[in-house]
Amino acid sequence: MKKRKTNIFLGWLLTVTLCISNSALHSQEHPKLILTKAGVEKIRAELGKVPLFDESLEELKNEVDAEIALGIDTPIPKDYSGGYTHTRHKKNWFVLQKAGVLYQILDDEKYAIYVRDMLLQYAELYPTLPAHPKTRSYARGKLFWQCLNDSNWLVYASQAYDCIYDxxxxxxxKNLEKNLFRPFADWISVENPQFYNRVHNHSTWGNAAVGMIGLLMGDDELVDRALYGLKNAPVNTGEKDNDGGFIYSDDGRAGFLANLDEPFSPDGYYTEGPYYQRYAMYPFLIFAEGLENVKPELKILEYKDGVLLRAVNALLNLSDADGEFFPLNDGQKGMSIYTSSLVSAVDIAYRYGGKNPQLLSIAQEQGQVLLDDSGLDVAVGIRDGLAKPFEKKSINLSDGPKGEQGGVGILRYGNEDLTLVFKYAAQGLSHGHYDKLSYSFFEKGDEVLQDYGLSRFVNIEQKGGGNYLKENKTWAKQTISHNTLVQNETSHFKGKYEIGSKHHSQLYFFDASQSTVQVVSAKESNAYPGTEMHRTMALIKGDSFEKPFLLDILKVTSDSKNQYDLPFYFMGQVIQTNFEYNAPETIEPLGKKYGYQHLWTEGQGKASEDNSKFSWMNERRFYTLTTTTTAADEMRFVRIGANDPEFNLRRDAGLMLRRKDTQHTTFVSVLESHGSYSPVSEFAVNSKSNIASVKKVRDDEKYTAIVIEDIKGEKYVFILSNKDESNSSKHNLNINGNDYSWSGPYFFK
Amino acid sequence: MKKRKTNIFLGWLLTVTLCISNSALHSQEHPKLILTKAGVEKIRAELGKVPLFDESLEELKNEVDAEIALGIDTPIPKDYSGGYTHTRHKKNWFVLQKAGVLYQILDDEKYAIYVRDMLLQYAELYPTLPAHPKTRSYARGKLFWQCLNDSNWLVYASQAYDCIYDxxxxxxxKNLEKNLFRPFADWISVENPQFYNRVHNHSTWGNAAVGMIGLLMGDDELVDRALYGLKNAPVNTGEKDNDGGFIYSDDGRAGFLANLDEPFSPDGYYTEGPYYQRYAMYPFLIFAEGLENVKPELKILEYKDGVLLRAVNALLNLSDADGEFFPLNDGQKGMSIYTSSLVSAVDIAYRYGGKNPQLLSIAQEQGQVLLDDSGLDVAVGIRDGLAKPFEKKSINLSDGPKGEQGGVGILRYGNEDLTLVFKYAAQGLSHGHYDKLSYSFFEKGDEVLQDYGLSRFVNIEQKGGGNYLKENKTWAKQTISHNTLVQNETSHFKGKYEIGSKHHSQLYFFDASQSTVQVVSAKESNAYPGTEMHRTMALIKGDSFEKPFLLDILKVTSDSKNQYDLPFYFMGQVIQTNFEYNAPETIEPLGKKYGYQHLWTEGQGKASEDNSKFSWMNERRFYTLTTTTTAADEMRFVRIGANDPEFNLRRDAGLMLRRKDTQHTTFVSVLESHGSYSPVSEFAVNSKSNIASVKKVRDDEKYTAIVIEDIKGEKYVFILSNKDESNSSKHNLNINGNDYSWSGPYFFK
Structure with missing residues (x-):
């Protein structure tokens, strides 16, 4: 596999090598990077005629004018994220870039003067700076505590420099290049190879920063360094970064192109997850746009079958009905397609990706456009009424450079009325969590069963400097914090990055061809050596049901007897259970490690024979989980928050099914969303489960067959072929006297 | 006081007595109660010309047509709230009334036939019914488990009967009156005097029901029974209802007029609180409208200086920026001005209350109007562009029949940006809570410090039949569940209704004349015999502050040493404290009774010397509490949920300040709202407190003086005159060498 990847890369390299050499004679015109001379002329001609563009311009002008009025401040760096010097330098990079753009578009020298003066001030400051005084980072910057933020600064500042170059x-x-930009580019690359020469979102920023200033200064050495990484940098030292990820990958490849090859799957899924994909989209796309303008012969947007544009589509699809990204791996909840890096992503994807009119409706909701050629195209498209609604459908996104390392399956019903997010992906680098075959479930934009996301208050200095909190490692990354199986109170891969990084789950099949029965199924055999987990999730709309229900079949086969815990992190308030439980007088943590130390037991009891039922209410809707159990199973109500003295964790609830001393077993659960409650009319509608029973009628190596009976007596049969997922295979089966014949991996009626 | 009240009542009685006798010759026309013959003609003439009216009509028609298609069902009663028979009969009463209206307006017989057939079916069923089989109520109905719901039914069904009378x-x-309406009216009155002859929202429904069917049948005996209650009913037996309230009041007055006299203050505040006021508004106003139409000579809307119309204004002002009622006493959160009883209240208040154009904007937001003369007036007003924004300002609403039993003070800043709700009211009958001098605080429609509200899932059958849960008594009613002082872990009045009902707090003063300094101050001396509490709350906009801060001075004077607990039920996540605390390994309930048994201790530590500070984040905003403490004080993080095996309580948090072994003391706290956080931009703005210190610079019997210093060194001085609230009194004071001279109860600069 590694060999084939290298070949493809070499192929593209051959095609473009000559072009790169030729392009050394690049244009001397400025601006040329993101704005272009021709583009600026076109923009000026359209001013006042394109509403969304004019509004975005007006907003920018107000913001920059207010900053100019405040005066320039480039303080001596001293703080972590959220502190004054951090926030000020961060603000500066944005304002620099924006003022540069205003100078070009409005042709008003005050903006050029502001950019010039600030850059000159930085050129005076920079040579005096040692590494940042805060030492927490594996790669300290100079303006900021980590090289990452210095790279952010340079990506924006180069655009500003381009705008006022002439x-x-x-x-x-000469002063700026000698005292600021070149040493700046060197610091984040040659001086910090452990930061620069990686396959990681950090490095993408570093690569883009070096590449953009290189394109601008006409320095091909820097552009090469950006595209291909540092030569002769150390390889595979086993060192780790602050997040616990390896600094160097196995094959030692680095640079912008390696960062396109490795973390992106052919479907455009970024292995770290959507929160980090969103973060990396800006340097990926803005540097790509710069390359497209300065070195069009590179055809960067066609690289790897147009993966950059596919990535925008994947990312938009990795959001809920409110546009908020699914918090897979380290993801901060609330981050959404309305963030600024998605404005650039959508605008650039529109201009260079065939002008998909569905992107215009996203841009409309974003309410702003880039102030460049792409943004103008988008604003014109909207003005001309071309926008169409962006339709999110069920989608399977593969993970891994070749799309062969598992993935994320998303099943949607209706207009995002219900959404299943099923994760069977690779580790996701250092921001990955240990949760194979986990899922979360949404109704519209509300979480029904949540993925906890990260434990961090990004940029809120009072909470651990705005950085990752220790509970991110002790809770959020652990398996038990996710809706998936935990064996013997131990996380998948024992929570070890070294092991987890080597493995991924395997897609069994994905079928969203019929809207009434959509299925995703995957297997995991490395999380617990000797144990195979096979999880199949189906979103099924039965005739007598108001909404689809979610069928969850988790088949576990092991070479030993184990304890299995299956938690459900429901959001909302408990309404009813059909099992008895006791609430303890004093409450204690559930365990000592692997995240169990953070769970209180609020209730504990025996499961019901056959089916245990649990109903809750959230956001004025009712939900019921019906799961197959025996009286030997244990049910626990848990709450997050034990051993969390600084209240870094949310006090959210969960219900945990515990099955002890068991070798092979199959968990079968049905999750219904039903009815509604209004505190205004005080009517409770359809507040009870419509399911009478869920039964395993066959469960062996070859087949697992489930019968779901509703309260009217109607029966639904779902049969899964456990070992043969071929679409063409024919199956004939007799269960309890009924004959079933079908082709393909599953039967449903 | 009682004497004066009786005199006023007798005065009104003299004025109208003759009229009542005369009106026995009432109109024989139908409809006449809510719809009138003339009104219907006018409505028919306007059809298709008044958008909001037409929309409301269309919506109603769709709803009723769907019900007609379903067919009529009048099942044998058997369920509690939320069960099928309850819900069906409840639905029937609404559909009956609506179908009646449609018959009148559309002149389509199918609606008359539907009403007739259903009523006849009820006339067949009703005589066969014993008291409802569920026995939980102190007054069982026949269709429903409580007379209250039977009364609801009759209030609506009489309107339907009126519409199809001809x-x-x-x-x-004759059949309907003999077999259904008269025995129905008797059951809820003469057969259940303990329900009917009270001053209580239950009885208001009963009175209105009997009165409306009486007006309709031309039965003055029933109308008298409605207005004045039952004669010769038992008085003051000490019996209590299901909510723990006394069934009979001291003076034995009853009926609709007594229900206007007693629970309403002259300001229109209803002593049970807004949630129950909202519930009672429909029978109050709909019966009043009926009286106005059938017996205009009664001038019911002028009764007690127009208290019914004042009540509508009071109720609208008892809501937050989202229109949700403040959950004082037993209030369900989420109930709002968009509920149907407020549609009738607003429409009737508009028609009969001088056509206040601000009411039109509320009606617009409600999106529907009554399908009668009032609703038509409102819809025409909106069509004609007369609507003006409803402006909620700071307001002091007195409690008690004469407005002399304390009240509720509401301080608002800006466009409801910040709202303080300060409760110093009377007990509030059986739905009252034991929380003198408590408060809650809102930012826009979000709770910053919450009032817990009730513990009940109204009409959700699975949760205790949809009725009050036992935690309502053991938690929600107890003092410790509110943001006010608890002495020696005992609720105010020991949580005894008999004692609490006899007392109320006293307003000291209320001043909202300046928007930058608004103050409300009240005293309580009966909650704990021997202890006086004097609480003063000021909403102050300092020049160097982004938003106003809330200053809270709680002066406690006692004849003995006590333990004082002052909780703050903050909403959101802990950001920072300046005091040290430990998080226990296992957690235990804080106490055994008075609500303490429901609190877990999640953290415990010593307060800081001088000022203890606590910051949290909620709904993307930051808040900081700065409170004067000494190192002898204890700080506790508590969480609701201990001894709550059925998860009837929300797992919300609180911070509790405990001061032990103290006689006199003054708690001084400042609550700031500051800054914001966006998970989309990941910027944290103004995330830290702007207050450097809060100091008591004088605190004795006569004066309490506070100096608040901000982080820029600016000082704000607030001096309270503790014993003389006169506006004209002059004060001269020297504190630490500074002279202060002013008139009135407080000084601020």
């Missing part, structure tokens, strides 16, 4: 004297340019 | 044959009318 406004500056030759001497000023 | 459509029915004489024989049909």
């Amino acid at each position: 406004f500056l004297s030759k001497r000023e340019r | 459509f029915l044959s004489k024989r049909e009318r």
